[in-house]
Amino acid sequence: DGGITQSPKYLFRKEGQNVTLSCEQNLNHDAMYWYRQDPGQGLRLIYYSQIVNDFQKGDIAEGYSVSREKKESFPLTVTSAQKNPTAFYLCASSMGRDRARQPQHFGDGTRLSIL
């Protein structure tokens, strides 16, 4: 089945540690996105990528980094510079063309907590 796989489902980070969240899709989508969701709140865009080897900052990119070396993969690193990393992280993908007409499809998320 085609879809978006995020791993791990739960992740714990120690103070001062970088952690990387995995996102893989087999939908042949050009565009991929990372969002953050805090309890009772909507989604906030962290980074997005329209094509391989290219990505742009979203609204809350500080303390995060990404790479897009393969079409299928868009990993997110939460660095020690992110002072409040505890959140639910969601990866999404969509066809690249005519973005408003193309729905974004989401993975099941990674819940990150600080030890």
Add this chain to the structure above:
Amino acid sequence: DAKTTQPPSMDCAEGRAANLPCNHSTISGNEYVYWYRQIHSQGPQYIIHGLKNNETNEMASLIITEDRKSSTLILPHATLRDTAVYYCIVRFRGNDYKLSFGAGTTVTVRA
């Protein structure tokens, strides 16, 4: 993006149709109406979207008023698994990458 207004919550009986309203009175001509839902601790699930015409797929129907200022998502035969938060979003047909989720409507389907 145009702002949307949804009721905070609604109940529905299992097996009955669930009609979820959304007001988007400031929508412009090149903005699409999207519906997503999110079941607790899962990622949002795309349901349906439309521009002007009514749309139907295997999950739901979307009815958009002629003036496009409001819409209704219809789940024809609600099941307990349809209990979720439902989000109505409008998206600009341009260089818009992000989805802006509001508070949504918490739908509880009761047996």
